[in-house]
Structures are given as C-alpha cells and as structure tokens.
Amino acid sequence: MKVRKSLYAATALALVAGGGAVAEELTIATVNNSDMIIMQKLSPQWEEATGNTLNWVVLEENVLRQRVTTDIATKGGSFDVITIGAYEAPIWGAQDWLVSLDDLGDAYDYDDIYEPVRNGLSANGSLYAVPFYAESSFTFYRTDVFEAAGIEAPSEQITYDEFAEIVAKVHDPDNGVFGTCQRGKAGWGENMAFVGPMVNAFGGRWFDMDWNPQLTSDEWKNAINYYVDLMNNYGPPGASSNGHNENRALFADGKCATWVDATSAAGYIFNPNESSVADKTDFFQAPKQVTDKGTGWFWAWALAIPASSAKVDAAKDFLAWATSKEYVELVGETEGWVAAPPGTRASTYANEKYLAAAPFAETVENSILAANPADPTKDPVPYTGVQFVAIPEFQGIGNYVGQQIAAALAGQQTVDQALENAQTFAVREMTKAGYIK
Amino acid sequence: MARAVSIRRKSITTAAAWALGLMMFFPILWIAILSLKTEGDAIRAPIEVLSSVWTFESFGAVQERSDYLKHFTNSVVISFGSTFLGLLIAVPAAWAMAFVPGKRTKDVLMWMLSTKMLPPVGVLVPIYLIFRDAELLDTRIGLVFVLMMINLPIIIWMLYTYFREIPGEILEAARMDGASLREEVFFVLMPMAIPGMASTVLLNVILAWNEAFWTLNLTAADAAPLTAFIASYSSPEGLFYAKLSAASIMAIAPILIMGWFSQKQLVRGLTFGAVK
Numbered sequence: 077m078k079v080r081k082s083l084y085a086a087t088a089l090a091l092v093a094g095g096g097a098v099a100e101e102l103t104i105a106t107v108n109n110s111d112m113i114i115m116q117k118l119s120p121q122w123e124e125a126t127g128n129t130l131n132w133v134v135l136e137e138n139v140l141r142q143r144v145t146t147d148i149a150t151k152g153g154s155f156d157v158i159t160i161g162a163y164e165a166p167i168w169g170a171q172d173w174l175v176s177l178d179d180l181g182d183a184y185d186y187d188d189i190y191e192p193v194r195n196g197l198s199a200n201g202s203l204y205a206v207p208f209y210a211e212s213s214f215t216f217y218r219t220d221v222f223e224a225a226g227i228e229a230p231s232e233q234i235t236y237d238e239f240a241e242i243v244a245k246v247h248d249p250d251n252g253v254f255g256t257c258q259r260g261k262a263g264w265g266e267n268m269a270f271v272g273p274m275v276n277a278f279g280g281r282w283f284d285m286d287w288n289p290q291l292t293s294d295e296w297k298n299a300i301n302y303y304v305d306l307m308n309n310y311g312p313p314g315a316s317s318n319g320h321n322e323n324r325a326l327f328a329d330g331k332c333a334t335w336v337d338a339t340s341a342a343g344y345i346f347n348p349n350e351s352s353v354a355d356k357t358d359f360f361q362a363p364k365q366v367t368d369k370g371t372g373w374f375w376a377w378a379l380a381i382p383a384s385s386a387k388v389d390a391a392k393d394f395l396a397w398a399t400s401k402e403y404v405e406l407v408g409e410t411e412g413w414v415a416a417p418p419g420t421r422a423s424t425y426a427n428e429k430y431l432a433a434a435p436f437a438e439t440v441e442n443s444i445l446a447a448n449p450a451d452p453t454k455d456p457v458p459y460t461g462v463q464f465v466a467i468p469e470f471q472g473i474g475n476y477v478g479q480q481i482a483a484a485l486a487g488q489q490t491v492d493q494a495l496e497n498a499q500t501f502a503v504r505e506m507t508k509a510g511y512i513k
Numbered sequence: 514m515a516r517a518v519s520i521r522r523k524s525i526t527t528a529a530a531w532a533l534g535l536m537m538f539f540p541i542l543w544i545a546i547l548s549l550k551t552e553g554d555a556i557r558a559p560i561e562v563l564s565s566v567w568t569f570e571s572f573g574a575v576q577e578r579s580d581y582l583k584h585f586t587n588s589v590v591i592s593f594g595s596t597f598l599g600l601l602i603a604v605p606a607a608w609a610m611a612f613v614p615g616k617r618t619k620d621v622l623m624w625m626l627s628t629k630m631l632p633p634v635g636v637l638v639p640i641y642l643i644f645r646d647a648e649l650l651d652t653r654i655g656l657v658f659v660l661m662m663i664n665l666p667i668i669i670w671m672l673y674t675y676f677r678e679i680p681g682e683i684l685e686a687a688r689m690d691g692a693s694l695r696e697e698v699f700f701v702l703m704p705m706a707i708p709g710m711a712s713t714v715l716l717n718v719i720l721a722w723n724e725a726f727w728t729l730n731l732t733a734a735d736a737a738p739l740t741a742f743i744a745s746y747s748s749p750e751g752l753f754y755a756k757l758s759a760a761s762i763m764a765i766a767p768i769l770i771m772g773w774f775s776q777k778q779l780v781r782g783l784t785f786g787a788v789k
Contacts, residue, residue, distance in 0.1 A: 103733050103734045105733070107748075108745060108746065108747065108748045108753070109748065113578070116578065131733070131734030131735075132734070132745075133733050133734055133737070133741070133745070134744075134745035134746075135729070135741075135744055135745060135747075136744060136747040136748055137748075139744060139747075142730075143729065143730060146638065146641055146730060147641075149638075150638060150641050150642055150645060151645070152641060152644075152645045152650055153645070153650075154651055154733040155733060349553045350553070
C-alpha cells in the first residue's frame, strides 16, 4: 500500500515538473506527392528532437482542397498544419483564416526564400504560408528532332511568333511527332494555366484597375486566335481533351517536339524508367510576345497554420523545420540531391551537389525568378497571381472561360464567340460579387 | 414434367453468365495484379505489366507508411456500430408500419426514402458546424451516428418488406398466448425474419464500409476508416498506382471475404420479397 502511494506521489511530481514542456500532438493535412512522402519519412527526426508527435492526413489534391476549405471556413479546428497552394494562401490570409508566419525566428532566413515565392504567399504585407516546393513553366523540347530539322535551340527568350515558326518546322505527324502539345482540357488549373501566361505575354490582363473584365480586348483575341491556330495546325488530334497528364504521357512517349508546362515535370521526363525521351530533352524559357512579364506561371505548395489551431507554437516550430535550409540539406543527403525540394530557396541553387544532380536547375531558377505574382502583366492590375487571379470568385470564372476556350479549340464556336461568352459571364459574376458597382 | 432445356441454350447462358461475371470482376482482378508490381511496371502497357516481375513490396511500403490496423478497427466499429444502432430504431419502426399501418404509412415511407435523394454535400456545412459544436469531429461515435442516419431509410424499408411477408395472424396467436409486445417482437417476429435481417445487416455493413463522403469529410487522424486509408494513396498524377492498388486490396479484402461467405444469405434475403 505504501509503495503504491509513493508511486502516485512520484508520478504526480513528475507531471508537475514536466508541465512546462507538454508534448503536443499535431494533425497535418497534406497532398500525396513525392515531396510530402519524403517529409513524412523524415519527420520522426523532428518528433524525436522536440518530443511532439505528428498525425498525417494525406489526401488527393482536390479532396484535400475541399476538406481543408470546409474546416477552415467553419473554424472546425481539425488541423494544426495544412498544405495549401499559391491560390489559397493570399485569399485565406486576407480573410484572417491563417496565422501570420512573420516570426519563425532569426535562424529561419526569410531572405533566402525567393522574392516571387514570398510575394505569392503573402497578403497585406504578411507571410501566411511557407513554401516547401515551387514551380514555374518552361518549354520542353526534343534535342534530336531540333537537330534533324537543323534548328538551334534558343538561348534567349523567344517570342510566340518565333516559337510558331520553330513548331512549323519540327511538325512531322507522318512520323508520329507533333509540332507542339499544349493543354486543352477545360479548367482553371488546366488549359487556363497555359493560356493565362500566354495572354500576359500578348499584353492582356484579366481585369483593369476597376475590376472590369478585359476578355474581349484585342490582346485576348490575338492570344486565343494564336493558340487555336497553333494547336489546330501543329497539335495532336483531340487537343481539347488533353491536360497536363495526357501531354506529359505524349511527350514522354516521343509524340511531341515541344511542350510548355510545369518545371516540376522535368523530374519525370528525365527519368528513363518513365520516359522514352529522357536523354533527348532539353529546355528553354516559356516564350514572350509584346512583353516578357508573367510569361512563366507561378505555383507553390506551402504549409500554413489555420487560425483555429490550438497548438500554434508547436506548429510554427514544425514549419520552421520543414521548410528550412537545413531540411533541404537533409533531403539532399538522405534521399539524393535530385529529390531536394525545388524552387524555394536561393541556397538550394547555390549548392554544387544539387546543380550536379539536376541539369534543369538553372532554367527552373530563372523561370521562377522571372515569375512575379505581384506584378504579372504589362498594364497595372489590382490582383496578384500569374496564371490565376487571387480572389475567391476566380475558380468559377476561370473554369467557365476555360470551357469556352476549349469549345473554340474543338471547333464548336469561334474565338470571338467564346470570348464574348466569357466576358458576359465574368461581368455578371464580378457584379454579383460587388467588385463592379 | 419439367421443360427440357437444350444443352446448347444452357451452354450459351452459362457462357454469357461467366462473361458478365468476369467483366464485373475484372477491375478488382486488375487492381490485385497491379498491387503485386513495382511502381515502374504498374504504369506500363497491359502486356508488359503481366510479363514483369511479381513483388509484395507495395504492401510492405503501404504498411510502413500507414497504420492499417487503426483504419481497419475504425471501419469495423463504424460500419457494424451504425448498422446495429440503426436496427434498434428500425425494428420497432418497421414493425409498426408493417403490422399497424396508418393512413399515412406509405407517405412516411416515401418521405424517408426521399431523404436519400438529397446530395450529401448540400448538408455538409450544417452537419460540420453541429459536429464542431458537439465536439464530434474526428470521433467514431460521431460517424456511427451519421452513417446510421444515412442508412436508416434503407434499413427500415428492407425490414418493412420482410416483415410484411410474415402473416400477422402468427403475431396475433402469440398475443393470445399472452406474449408481451417485447416478447412478440423478440421471440416470434425476429426469429422468423432472420434471413431478411441478416441480409439487411450485411448490406448496410457493406454500404457503411464503402461510404466515402462523410467518412472523409468528418474525420482527420483519429477516426479515419479505410476509405481515408485508400484516399491517402490516390494521386491524380498517377504516381503511385501500385501502392494505391495495394491499399485498395487491403481495404476491400475484409468486406469481399465477408460477402463471399455470405453471398447465399445475401441473395436469398434480397430476393425474399420478390419471389412471392
């Protein structure tokens, strides 16, 4: 009996003494991609160092977006750390749904994170999400096809007109190689991800400074006519149903001479187990036209803390670890340098080991540095975002415009009709949402 | 004398039945094949997939990354819990509607069924808010309750159909022998309705096991069942076909085996009303 009593007393004493450093249990919601799998694998090191534990909720991108939106909009508090994209970060930050991340400590080295990436994840001058991976877009091309056609790969950024001339020369459908493969499948994250930066290059913008849609402007007409002609003349059949995955498969199968798409696809195209053109592919910048602003898109996956979390301090500690320079180093040393999270920190691109392992590193870095979500167009705009507009209404508008352009590409309507429909819809939505008085 | 069925006709029917069966089973078979391949082989053309090496590495990788047992336990508790809780409410409800029907019984039954026609996402936010305030988010008891409510119309409808096949006179006879209402339901009605009740339980366990809207939306880490386990391997970029297949096989195997062994009862229960 005495023994039991003293055991209770000792336990109580230990609990009181350890009260200052209670281990927290964090729930983290994340996407299922190779970078996050590596983070999940390495996170026990952080758990051991801090005594905290992590519960991982891994979901497919669209399911995650819906799940996290429901929780954050209702202040459900199910998650302490969430994975969000460059589209959500500024919108949710401005709504005060996220905890500001300006105070992660001196050792975090904010200046090492690329400025466009920081801008893309900020709202009202505060950083609301920290990046673990960022991408832009650039042009993949087949070195063997270019060589056979006697074309020298451009070393400077070319215009879309010059790009069309090259595409015409390398178009050889009889031998199963199409001049170019671009996204045609409707959706704000599908065809509009390619069309948006192309419209920027042609000098267009989604809205003027008073939020009036500009979809019937000459710049939009020129860009979309160019896109439809290019795809009809030199694209694969049925291009209006091809998204990122379809084009990636076509390119990896040797069916495309050129392809403007995500820098993150380079890892796949360079992997000989998955691609038949791994040793015949190189890159140049996405083309410009009347301007070089906003010609490569910007996307990032980032970690954020919902305002409804009750464990903000522990969550900040995890974020500071998982997006630090030291973490990039850890991934490089344990998983191989080609697997290091790309596009976020200057120190990664100054690392000789990374540059040796990733031949596409320099082009990726240039593309990301050139993509500035805070200043994406020739004329001034009231929004941030290169291939999207960071307002909640954009998903609906972007999807509708994407459908109209896909219908024009499929020959179901003219480009002018498509843009008229798009403009009418955008005006109605923006008026309804109160942007246009 | 029974009508003689020609051998030719019989063989055509048999072949057609096998072809249909194989067609329906093929997706599961293909998932099983992919789960035994490496990630690299799983995305190759079908012929190359079959000729490549077989391996259990995806199952190992899935087991290493996720806690299968925790998800499995959650699935068992949620699907059986919601079904038995549903039965507690449905048996008296179906008894009342089958043996003491009122003027509006048919309307009530139709109204109950109509709740199944509402798209679940339409009530997601209100239910989420209720769960938040009642602190039921990410709890098994919360999911048991929601899935019970969702499947209740089906349970009541099925039991109502079976109970109606049982002659009311038998229950009357029991009453004349002095049986109380409880005894009448437990010792007379339910033993006679066992095949129907068994198939109701089976079907609702399967429905609850496969339910992937509420189980994904109302859980995070603690109460997530096998649907969340599969979802964690799904990727639109097709990066993890082999692991996704392995996770799917691990998630459907228990319910598949259960369905396999009880298919006779299931079919008998489901066609019980129709043969009369």
